[in-house]
Amino acid sequence: MSTDAAEKTAPQPRSANNGNVTKRLQTELMTLMMSPTPGISAFPNDDLLNWTATISGPDGTPYANLTFKLSFEFPANYPYAPPTVLFKTPIYHPNIDFSGRICLDILKDKWSAIYNVQSVLLSLQSLLGEPNNASPLNGQAAELWDKDPVEYKKLVLARHKDLADEELAGL
Amino acid sequence: MSAPNSPTLGLFRSDARPGPLTIPPPNLEGTATATATATAATWSDPRQFVVGAPPNPPSPLALRALTSPSNRRATLAAPTLPLGHADSIRKRSSLPADIDLSTLDYITACDENLICPICRCPLDKPVRLACDHIFCDECLNRALEAQRNGERNCPSCRTRVHGWSEDAGKQKHKTSIPRILTQMLDELVVRCPNGKAGCKWQDKRGEVQDHVDRYCDYTLLACPESECGEVVPRKHRGKSCLHFHTKCEDCEQSVLRLDLEAHQESECPKRAKDCSKCGANIPVRELISHLSSKCPETIVSCPGSPYGCSFQSPHADLKPHTKTCPIAAMAPFLSAQQARQDTQEAQQKLLQRKVDVLEGGFSSIQSLLYTSDAGTRTPTTPLEAMSDPMLRSGSNNGAASASSTAPATENPPFDSSTEHLLFLHDSLRNEISRVENALAVLDARTTMTLLNESLRAKEEMAHTNAAINGMRMQLHWLMSARLQAQREQSGPRAGPSVGGGGAGGAAGASAPMLRPVRRSSEESRQKL
Numbered sequence: 001m002s003t004d005a006a007e008k009t010a011p012q013p014r015s016a017n018n019g020n021v022t023k024r025l026q027t028e029l030m031t032l033m034m035s036p037t038p039g040i041s042a043f044p045n046d047d048l049l050n051w052t053a054t055i056s057g058p059d060g061t062p063y064a065n066l067t068f069k070l071s072f073e074f075p076a077n078y079p080y081a082p083p084t085v086l087f088k089t090p091i092y093h094p095n096i097d098f099s100g101r102i103c104l105d106i107l108k109d110k111w112s113a114i115y116n117v118q119s120v121l122l123s124l125q126s127l128l129g130e131p132n133n134a135s136p137l138n139g140q141a142a143e144l145w146d147k148d149p150v151e152y153k154k155l156v157l158a159r160h161k162d163l164a165d166e167e168l169a170g171l
Numbered sequence: 172m173s174a175p176n177s178p179t180l181g182l183f184r185s186d187a188r189p190g191p192l193t194i195p196p197p198n199l200e201g202t203a204t205a206t207a208t209a210t211a212a213t214w215s216d217p218r219q220f221v222v223g224a225p226p227n228p229p230s231p232l233a234l235r236a237l238t239s240p241s242n243r244r245a246t247l248a249a250p251t252l253p254l255g256h257a258d259s260i261r262k263r264s265s266l267p268a269d270i271d272l273s274t275l276d277y278i279t280a281c282d283e284n285l286i287c288p289i290c291r292c293p294l295d296k297p298v299r300l301a302c303d304h305i306f307c308d309e310c311l312n313r314a315l316e317a318q319r320n321g322e323r324n325c326p327s328c329r330t331r332v333h334g335w336s337e338d339a340g341k342q343k344h345k346t347s348i349p350r351i352l353t354q355m356l357d358e359l360v361v362r363c364p365n366g367k368a369g370c371k372w373q374d375k376r377g378e379v380q381d382h383v384d385r386y387c388d389y390t391l392l393a394c395p396e397s398e399c400g401e402v403v404p405r406k407h408r409g410k411s412c413l414h415f416h417t418k419c420e421d422c423e424q425s426v427l428r429l430d431l432e433a434h435q436e437s438e439c440p441k442r443a444k445d446c447s448k449c450g451a452n453i454p455v456r457e458l459i460s461h462l463s464s465k466c467p468e469t470i471v472s473c474p475g476s477p478y479g480c481s482f483q484s485p486h487a488d489l490k491p492h493t494k495t496c497p498i499a500a501m502a503p504f505l506s507a508q509q510a511r512q513d514t515q516e517a518q519q520k521l522l523q524r525k526v527d528v529l530e531g532g533f534s535s536i537q538s539l540l541y542t543s544d545a546g547t548r549t550p551t552t553p554l555e556a557m558s559d560p561m562l563r564s565g566s567n568n569g570a571a572s573a574s575s576t577a578p579a580t581e582n583p584p585f586d587s588s589t590e591h592l593l594f595l596h597d598s599l600r601n602e603i604s605r606v607e608n609a610l611a612v613l614d615a616r617t618t619m620t621l622l623n624e625s626l627r628a629k630e631e632m633a634h635t636n637a638a639i640n641g642m643r644m645q646l647h648w649l650m651s652a653r654l655q656a657q658r659e660q661s662g663p664r665a666g667p668s669v670g671g672g673g674a675g676g677a678a679g680a681s682a683p684m685l686r687p688v689r690r691s692s693e694e695s696r697q698k699l
């Protein structure tokens with residue numbers, strides 16, 4: 001197909017369906033609130049296009065018993081384009097850099113319109129236990145993951161502690 | 172999943188997206204025209220909307236364009252202009268545009284299988300792909316359109332979609348939908364999309380289009396005066412145009428004739444009405460608030476009702492009750508108490524969290540003390556590392572902990588000198604264990620070299636022994652040969668007893684002398 005046609009038809013339905021973003025997000029919010037999934041939670045900030053979410057580290061991984069805060073930013077054509085997801089809690093992980101950016105295919109080119117906040121959070125939760133060490137953002141973490149699990153766990157806790165201190169100070 | 176369809180969601184939903192057919196309250200002059208449809212015109216004035224199949228209602232989008240404020244002025248003489256626009260919209264979807272079913276308020280709980288995985292609403296014009304996944308037509312089109320690199324894959328399973336085209340007319344990716352599915356979808360009960368305007372209708376989704384098109388009192392229709400171009404709800408649509416301004420007889424305000432009834436019912440500042448309950452004459456503007464709180468006949472409950480009094484009576488009778496009701500007298504105190512309790516609970520929660528954190532720290536310190544008393548552990552057991560982040564050794568335990576990844580490791584926040592001492596103690600222990608390890612390794616290495624060295628010495632000794640032995644044998648042989656020769660020369664002189672004694676003595680002496688040497692050489696040979 002020609003790109004010409006795409007450009008001509010695309011803006012029209014998009015402007016007509018702008019309300020669909022908020023509608024779909026409201027539905028998702030309702031689902032999350034009516035049938036909460038243990039270990040994950042999400043709620044919009046002042047604006048429905050910006051959410052704050054939390055996931056707890058899966059048991060049996062170095063992240064067990066830790067909680068991580070994330071931010072979601074939804075584009076105007078969500079769910080046809082992925083949300084921008086960032087870790088707000090400092091985290092030591094092969095596929096997450098120090099500013100919280102995540103390298104996960106389903107948040108980029110493997111995004112599908114059927115994904116939602118819940119499925120993204122569940123994927124991120126499983127990413128914690130099964131990092132993709134083939135394409136790491138944090139090479140040291142990827143190396144340590146196999147080589148020295150004890151040291152890895154130490155670094156995870158050290159990185160997470162930054163937040164715990166912050167919260168304690170805030171109390 | 173019943174959540175999206177629960178009736179409580181009504182407000183939530185309609186806020187989300189004013190659908191093409193949502194109509195604001197009729198008393199708000201002007202706004203009603205912005206989102207209007209005039210579908211009944213199909214049969215009341217067929218000339219105006221002959222596009223495609225005649226009985227199909229025209230697109231609400233097209234009609235919105237038709238009645239939008241900017242177009243309204245221009246449409247009088249040129250009704251075909253916006254219709255061309257409608258045509259282009261219709262081409263895209265290949266179906267006559269109609270109510271956006273996803274904006275409807277669903278009353279029945281909808282089965283999860285009937286929900287589009289993309290928009291999370293009950294399916295609207297379902298499309299089935301070859302891989303058996305079903306989506307709304309519109310949702311699927313948008314999802315495929317948004318895919319990059321020219322890929323067209325099923326959003327659910329990523330199977331390649333064949334035959335999809337942006338042009339709805341050329342699409343060949345759809346397979347037939349089971350009839351039962353469309354039937355189940357059509358049987359979902361929904362509210363009329365004009366519910367906000369006041370319509371109470373609710374019925375099967377399959378009927379909603381018909382209801383809105385033909386029967387709904389609140390559907391906006393084109394004004395009977397074809398020159399007017401305005402819209403009017405079906406229930407007010409008489410023979411003549413109501414779109415002219417008139418003066419309210421009471422307040423002399425200029426009001427659109429169409430909105431006059433609504434104005435007189437609830438807005439006019441000069442008009443008063445008898446309250447249906449108490450009979451008092453109340454201005455219409457205050458009637459609603461009067462009925463909800465002030466009217467002496469309105470049933471209200473005792474102020475003590477949250478604390479156990481079940482008394483309910485008309486407004487007028489409440490005062491005598493509150494004077495005698497002990498709970499009502501206690502109510503202000505109780506509510507103050509409640510507020511205090513709430514704030515204290517909130518504070519307690521905060522404190523609880525603090526205590527939790529502190530307890531965690533305390534227990535890790537305790538475990539540290541306990542294990543150091545037992546003195547049986549090495550500082551890097553995994554268990555310890557897990558239970559106590561404090562134990563990260565501050566010393567040079569590999570480049571990792573000292574690197575910038577964990578700035579906190581370099582400056583652990585010490586709350587007390589005890590903690591500091593504990594930390595020092597621990598790092599010293601680490602140091603010692605490392606020295607211990609190094610010593611053990613060194614020890615092993617020394618033992619090994621010693622062993623090797625002594626082995627070589629032993630070997631050499633055995634060689635030397637063997638050589639000495641050989642020389643002794645030779646010497647012995649030479650000596651005995653010499654002795655033999657001497658004996659033969661001096662045989663007659665010396666008595667055979669002496670010679671024999673001498674020979675016997677030499678032989679006797681040589682034999683025990685030889686034996687240990689031979690034995691030792693044999694031993695060394697065996698060792699080798």
Ligand SMILES: [Zn+2]
Nearest residue numbers: 287290307310
């Ligand atoms: Zn859909």
Ligand SMILES: [Zn+2]
Nearest residue numbers: 302304325328
């Ligand atoms: Zn599929």
Ligand SMILES: [Zn+2]
Nearest residue numbers: 363370372387
């Ligand atoms: Zn209706």
Ligand SMILES: [Zn+2]
Nearest residue numbers: 394399412414
């Ligand atoms: Zn009119």
Ligand SMILES: [Zn+2]
Nearest residue numbers: 419421422439
């Ligand atoms: Zn008036």
Ligand SMILES: [Zn+2]
Nearest residue numbers: 446448449466
């Ligand atoms: Zn009254």
Ligand SMILES: [Zn+2]
Nearest residue numbers: 473480482496
């Ligand atoms: Zn009472």
